[in-house]
Amino acid sequence: MELAPVRGTATIEEVAARAGVSRSTVSRVVNGSTAVSPSALEAVRRAIDELQYVPNRAARSLASRQTRSIALVIPEQTDRFFGDPFFASIVAGIGEVISASDYVMNMLIASDDASAKALAYLRGGSVDGAIVASHHTSDTFLERLADVVPVVYGGRPSRVRPDDYYVDVDNVEGGRVATGYLLGRGHRRIGTISGPLDMPAAIDRLRGFREALADAGLEPAAVEDGDFTEMGGALAMNRILAAGPLPDALFVASDLMARGAYTALRERGLEAGRDIAIIGFDDSAVSTALHPALTTVRQPSLSQGRHMASVLLDILAGRPAVHATILPTEVVERRSA
């Protein structure tokens, strides 16, 4: 029995025949080599067009030892990944750059259970390089990834090795500036809702928070882990509410958690900006969707995504690439603090 009907089936051979040249010449045209005479070029182009020729990817990879595709590895649960607009921006930024190149991007949502398979995929020579979108200290499989293909990390990896590439924002500084902003508004009893402490970004923001407070001779009024999720933010807020008197102000380490905190506050008839000052982190779409609009630390996620992609493209092209790119943050003042 025949297999499924043949697809975009013209082969390079057929194109060559139709154009009256050899396979080599067709290959040269397809790959943009300059060493082709105008007439041959024209003939080949026409043949490609008429036959709707699309080079077979597998054959190409096999021969050239390049796949022209890169993996975007997301070491998160699906709902976590989709829940946070931060990832949306990162992916958009990466996609923008990649789709302008001749690479394609394969997204791999590699939560723990799937990681073995994901690693096998990556090791099977399926991609030329990888971008790892976020990082938990528990993601051990990622460490082996860099031995196999060039990798660019989004955010500083937990253990930076000398030849690692990563693009990050200055999270310590971001945490410090956020806290400084609160201090500058006269608040003294300041708490924080942090991200999960197995993530460098969460650790760093918390550190910036602590340092700024220490510099002012103050103690944190509260420190709760909100897991970088909306629900986690609400729960953390509830714990703070239950623990004692309401702090004057809160540094919430992601906009999404701030949304959760808003909800928890509202349930008690409390309002951000009126009863407690709140500053978030991200400046994602949720910060303006919130009421009152969230004062937050802007992190350029789109641009972070773009940078990650171009660093990887640089590496793949053999161009010199920057190992550590650190992007700036800034406070965006709105109504909540």
Place this chain on the structure above:
Amino acid sequence: MELAPVRGTATIEEVAARAGVSRSTVSRVVNGSTAVSPSALEAVRRAIDELQYVPNRAARSLASRQTRSIALVIPEQTDRFFGDPFFASIVAGIGEVISASDYVMNMLIASDDASAKALAYLRGGSVDGAIVASHHTSDTFLERLADVVPVVYGGRPSRVRPDDYYVDVDNVEGGRVATGYLLGRGHRRIGTISGPLDMPAAIDRLRGFREALADAGLEPAAVEDGDFTEMGGALAMNRILAAGPLPDALFVASDLMARGAYTALRERGLEAGRDIAIIGFDDSAVSTALHPALTTVRQPSLSQGRHMASVLLDILAGRPAVHATILPTEVVERRSA
């Protein structure tokens, strides 16, 4: 100059040599053929292990004419895709089934500008099949996709062809039931916020709404397009608010739009469930995160995702597959209506 350092480089040849058998036998083991003697099998397994052998994907595809990978095509803008928890469930469901198989899934976020490239990718023989996660009537490129690889659609395509495969919920019925629920609570001046009318799901839900109303001898109190986005829902709500007296009740065709509507209402001091009854559609995570919790039409998105994947797997395996799978909806009663 050498190319980048060799990767998971052991070849089938080396494994064969080490195990003292021929390439064919190794291939048989790798592909799970039964016709291998226990001793050979054991030897090959050990060799694979020691060499950390991972078959080269390109070579395999080229020889077998199968890629063992499927594409998940998302014809949406990145932020739209990430913004809606509906997609999160769909992707989770698909991922669950696919990762239990030996296929890998490539997500292709193919907004209009990237569609040519996406199509070339799909035609280049990069995947064995595709799942199309949502459908706009304007997505013409999708129609050509089915000529190239087996496709399963999420949601009824705008023009169903006899040999199409799709998995959908009964959106007309869902719209009807939602509206019937409102009617049953005694409401008479009922409006709707619909999805974008270039999407079959939006069209169908609106039709169910109209039909239920017509059956009751009623006219819609309002019909506004909310574009299936949170912002769109808020804007639609504002238009309804501006247009005249507040309707008694609203059927909002997605939970996410309902969230937007809540916000718009709150800005005027109005509250869902108290000043106006609201029923949503999806039963996604946002419906319970809302205050008051959203009464909504539950659509089994996770299961829809699972079904799409298994239908595609059936097709690829040459098993008989169901052309149209229609999943049921049900009203989940909470506080808003």
Place this chain on the structure above:
DNA sequence: GTGAAAGCGCTAACAG
């Protein structure tokens, strides 16, 4: 500037 020839690493008949 162009073609011939030699694989890339694997699967799939086909003998045995």
Place this chain on the structure above:
DNA sequence: CTGTTAGCGCTTTCAC
């Protein structure tokens, strides 16, 4: 049950 033999469709020296 196992090895041999042909390719899969393309890139890439290497001559011409």
